[in-house]
Amino acid sequence: MDKLKEHGLMRAVNRRVFLQSSAVGLTLGMTLPSATTAETAKLGKVKNTASINAFVSIDLDNTVTVLSKHVEFGQGSYTGMATLLAEELDANWQDVRVEAAPANKALYVNKLLGAQGTGGSTAVASSYQQMREAGAVARALLVAAAAEKWAVPAVEIDVSDGVLTHAKSGLKASFGELANAAARQAVPEEVRLKEPSEFKLIGKEGTGRKDTGKTDGSAIFTQDIKLPGMLVAVVAHPPRFGATVAKFDATKALQLSGVHKVVRIPNGVAVIADSFWQAKTAREELIVEWDFSAAMSASSDEQMLEYKKAAEKPGIPAKVVGDIEAGFSNSEKIVEAEFEYPYLAHATMEPMNCVVQIKKDEVRVWNGCQSQTTDQNAIAKATGVPAESVYIKTLLAGGSFGRRASKDSDYVLEAVSVAQAYGGDAPIKLVWTREDDMRSGYFRPMFFHKLRAGIDAHGKIIAWQHRVVGQQIIAGTRLEFLIRDGIDFTTVEGANDLPYKIPNMSLEVHNMKSPVSTLWWRSVGSTHNAHSVEAFMDMLASAANMDPLTFRLNNLNDDPRHREVLERVAKESRWAEKTPEGKAKGLALHKSFGSYVAQVVDMSIDDQGEYSLDTVTCVVDCGIAVNPDIIRAQMDGGIGYGISPALMSKINIENGAVVEGNFDRYQVLRFKDMPVVNVHIVDSQEAPSGVGEPSTPVIGPAIANALFSYSGKTRPVLPFGIKV
Amino acid sequence: MAIKLTINGVNRQIDLPEDTPLLWAIRDGVELTGTKFGCGIAQCGACTVHVDGRPTRSCVLPISAIAGSNITTIEGVESKAAKAVQAAWNELSVAQCGYCQSGQVMSATALLENNSSPDESEISNAMNGNICRCATYGRIKTAIKLASTKLENQGAEHG
Numbered sequence: 001m002d003k004l005k006e007h008g009l010m011r012a013v014n015r016r017v018f019l020q021s022s023a024v025g026l027t028l029g030m031t032l033p034s035a036t037t038a039e040t041a042k043l044g045k046v047k048n049t050a051s052i053n054a055f056v057s058i059d060l061d062n063t064v065t066v067l068s069k070h071v072e073f074g075q076g077s078y079t080g081m082a083t084l085l086a087e088e089l090d091a092n093w094q095d096v097r098v099e100a101a102p103a104n105k106a107l108y109v110n111k112l113l114g115a116q117g118t119g120g121s122t123a124v125a126s127s128y129q130q131m132r133e134a135g136a137v138a139r140a141l142l143v144a145a146a147a148e149k150w151a152v153p154a155v156e157i158d159v160s161d162g163v164l165t166h167a168k169s170g171l172k173a174s175f176g177e178l179a180n181a182a183a184r185q186a187v188p189e190e191v192r193l194k195e196p197s198e199f200k201l202i203g204k205e206g207t208g209r210k211d212t213g214k215t216d217g218s219a220i221f222t223q224d225i226k227l228p229g230m231l232v233a234v235v236a237h238p239p240r241f242g243a244t245v246a247k248f249d250a251t252k253a254l255q256l257s258g259v260h261k262v263v264r265i266p267n268g269v270a271v272i273a274d275s276f277w278q279a280k281t282a283r284e285e286l287i288v289e290w291d292f293s294a295a296m297s298a299s300s301d302e303q304m305l306e307y308k309k310a311a312e313k314p315g316i317p318a319k320v321v322g323d324i325e326a327g328f329s330n331s332e333k334i335v336e337a338e339f340e341y342p343y344l345a346h347a348t349m350e351p352m353n354c355v356v357q358i359k360k361d362e363v364r365v366w367n368g369c370q371s372q373t374t375d376q377n378a379i380a381k382a383t384g385v386p387a388e389s390v391y392i393k394t395l396l397a398g399g400s401f402g403r404r405a406s407k408d409s410d411y412v413l414e415a416v417s418v419a420q421a422y423g424g425d426a427p428i429k430l431v432w433t434r435e436d437d438m439r440s441g442y443f444r445p446m447f448f449h450k451l452r453a454g455i456d457a458h459g460k461i462i463a464w465q466h467r468v469v470g471q472q473i474i475a476g477t478r479l480e481f482l483i484r485d486g487i488d489f490t491t492v493e494g495a496n497d498l499p500y501k502i503p504n505m506s507l508e509v510h511n512m513k514s515p516v517s518t519l520w521w522r523s524v525g526s527t528h529n530a531h532s533v534e535a536f537m538d539m540l541a542s543a544a545n546m547d548p549l550t551f552r553l554n555n556l557n558d559d560p561r562h563r564e565v566l567e568r569v570a571k572e573s574r575w576a577e578k579t580p581e582g583k584a585k586g587l588a589l590h591k592s593f594g595s596y597v598a599q600v601v602d603m604s605i606d607d608q609g610e611y612s613l614d615t616v617t618c619v620v621d622c623g624i625a626v627n628p629d630i631i632r633a634q635m636d637g638g639i640g641y642g643i644s645p646a647l648m649s650k651i652n653i654e655n656g657a658v659v660e661g662n663f664d665r666y667q668v669l670r671f672k673d674m675p676v677v678n679v680h681i682v683d684s685q686e687a688p689s690g691v692g693e694p695s696t697p698v699i700g701p702a703i704a705n706a707l708f709s710y711s712g713k714t715r716p717v718l719p720f721g722i723k724v
Numbered sequence: 725m726a727i728k729l730t731i732n733g734v735n736r737q738i739d740l741p742e743d744t745p746l747l748w749a750i751r752d753g754v755e756l757t758g759t760k761f762g763c764g765i766a767q768c769g770a771c772t773v774h775v776d777g778r779p780t781r782s783c784v785l786p787i788s789a790i791a792g793s794n795i796t797t798i799e800g801v802e803s804k805a806a807k808a809v810q811a812a813w814n815e816l817s818v819a820q821c822g823y824c825q826s827g828q829v830m831s832a833t834a835l836l837e838n839n840s841s842p843d844e845s846e847i848s849n850a851m852n853g854n855i856c857r858c859a860t861y862g863r864i865k866t867a868i869k870l871a872s873t874k875l876e877n878q879g880a881e882h883g
């Protein structure tokens with residue numbers, strides 16, 4: 001317990017009472033009112049008990065603290081978790097604050113991922129029920145405490161805005177006043193959840209965000225962690241994929257002030273100093289001789305040629321429907337297309353970093369951690385310390401877009417390896433420069449797509465062949481078991497579940513090998529698959545002499561939610577109106593992470609033949625809209641993130657080395673090029689689905705389609721730049 | 725030899741090598757961590773502070789070049805414009821991950837300190853050097869306009 005406090009993993013809890021103390025007390029080792037055996041036994045009978053209780057605590061000053069099992073990296077998870085819990089608790093929203101839950105899979109598993117972690121736009125979807133139940137149970141305990149204290153029937157007690165009231169007697173008490181007594185109540189066997197008509201927070205506007213401190217510099221990221229005795233490490237990484245250290249000379253580096261040690265680690269040579277600038281300056285003085293014998297020497301251009309060659313032949317079947325050959329022979333028209341997608345860096349605003357302290361029997365980690373269980377297990381394996389003794393303090397992360405959900409905990413293990421090589425138990429902060437970050441790999445894989453489709457005389461697609469050529473992401477990860485018959489679902493997602501009804505279809509995959517490490521990148525497979533499918537749809541529409549909207553409506557499958565977002569976006573964007581001179585517009589539709597998104601982009605073309613994006617109309621159906629303002633922000637930001645790979649972002653590899661190292665050459669969307677985004681949320685009573693990723697893959701094809709409608713030219717190579 | 729800087733109104737003797745960039749003097753020397761490291765080559769704006777009132781990329785500015793200057797960081801910014809910017813940012817929930825936002829607030833504040841009602845292109849020019857990978861640009865623009873309105877109203881009240 002003391003150790004935990006000292007570590008800052010747990011806030012001091014003297015004046016705080018944890019509701020449902022037993023589960024929290026047992027698991028987290030806190031000094032709390034002890035639970036009786038009877039209570040503990042009962043806990044086992046209540047639905048979801050193990051996890052219900054670890055989500056909320058109430059201070060005597062009425063502060064309600066919600067523990068978020070989902071990292072906050074801008075997507076709004078803190079606000080989402082707080083909204084769900086506070087809704088059922090009937091808390092006063094102003095009294096609610098959020099902190100990150102500790103790493104504890106038993107309590108904080110993400111049921112949709114099978115581990116504690118955030119990703120796949122699952123935060124709200126996976127917690128919608130659970131966080132509401134946690135709030136409802138806490139509410140019931142407060143009510144029971146009030147009923148006992150006032151000797152009135154529980155059913156006569158109202159709860160609203162953090163206050164319990166008994167109307168008949170006029171008695172009133174705040175959450176804080178009853179918190180201690182509530183913690184002693186028996187856990188209810190069942191709780192009632194609100195009907196949507198009773199919601200005061202869910203779906204409401206103007207609630208604001210709970211991840212505060214971001215406009216005055218007070219929010220703390222991994223980069224900002226400062227601990228007594230902490231040292232900073234900067235690593236000289238292999239300049240080419242597959243290179244290793246042959247030998248190094250640190251004589252000059254060690255002469256610089258503040259430098260403590262220079263150590264060899266599996267992934268390079270680490271300089272450990274008092275501060276970042278000292279470590280980085282010393283790294284420049286290192287002489288490292290690299291062993292390039294096993295290093296990659298190919299370029300990404302050469303790889304692309306191989307990919308193209310592979311696409312000539314049939315691949316591993318990922319989806320087969322009907323008879324593709326018959327489909328083609330019955331087709332009135334056949335259209336073909338190819339698309340090239342480069343490697344992409346996540347380029348989070350905060351470059352990767354991690355603080356690690358290895359003690360005798362435990363490891364402490366400070367990190368904007370996205371995959372607590374994966375990281376705990378990886379660290380346990382690397383250090384021999386049991387996973388439950390790997391304490392992770394999850395911090396705000398300066399973006400992730402998938403990068404911090406490293407499939408093999410790469411940067412976290414690098415920090416561990418530095419701490420191990422350094423020896424002793426000083427906390428070590430590993431800091432990557434932008435160049436370290438951008439050249440580290442873990443890219444969105446490079447892909448080549450080849451499509452061929454046939455349409456009949458009525459503008460119906462009757463044959464669809466799609467070959468996807470690229471690297472698997474999940475090979476070699478804990479998710480590898482999900483590779484079925486050679487198909488990594490991340491390669492084909494977005495290509496195997498089309499919104500269109502196609503009687504004859506063949507989706508094929510070529511798995512390519514490369515020393516370049518790859519990773520999920522905001523919306524993963526959809527980043528390329530949605531682009532190919534939706535840009536190809538406009539080519540087919542053109543071949544069928546149909547308007548892109550009409551052509552899509554003509555080919556939609558039976559899922560009414562596709563139709564709804566499509567028709568709505570047409571209406572909101574005034575699709576039917578004639579496009580004036582010097583303007584163009586494009587449409588795209590895609591479903592990912594359970595959410596349906598349709599977008600129309602409006603652009604202007606100047607006399608230089610350069611275009612600019614004016615407006616994006618975005619319609620989303622993500623089920624029940626828990627926080628509309630955050631949904632709008634995620635659509636908006638997701639579109640901004642998706643514009644970069646369409647217009648300007650590309651990682652090139654030459655002779656096994658990443659060419660781009662920083663924002664001077666790896667171009668990303670800036671202020672001037674951001675369109676106005678108008679978001680419309682479909683009113684839905686379906687279960688909530690993801691919002692962090694689904695808008696990203698739709699904007700690229702919408703832009704490509706606007707350009708195609710304007711110039712008649714297709715854009716087979718991404719990024720396609722700013723010229724029409 | 726220590727270099728003299730005034731940081732957020734406090735006179736400091738910075739005892740670091742003179743080629744140390746201001747960013748690291750602020751973060752590690754003075755231990756103010758609101759100013760962020762994003763690129764180190766004056767490309768992203770995360771490290772923006774005010775040097776004698778001007779928005780400046782602190783990651784490429786050696787402390788020797790600005791001895792005696794007046795530095796304001798996100799922690800110390802307190803002009804009317806700054807307050808209006810922060811209030812507008814909070815009102816519109818501009819920040820997503822937040823990592824770029826200290827820099828955004830500093831750039832926007834400098835803009836409004838000099839020009840309380842900037843037009844679209846003045847806003848664009850002032851903000852184009854600040855990358856936001858969460859792409860909060862749309863809300864930043866709306867928030868600057870809101871802050872500008874707040875300032876104009878204050879001005880009207882006082883005038």
Ligand code: FES
Pocket residue numbers: 760761762763764765766767768769770771772781782783784
């Ligand atoms: S860190 Fe200074 S501009 Fe990017």
Ligand code: FES
Pocket residue numbers: 074349398399819820821822823824825855856857858859860
């Ligand atoms: S808010 Fe995340 S980089 Fe701007």
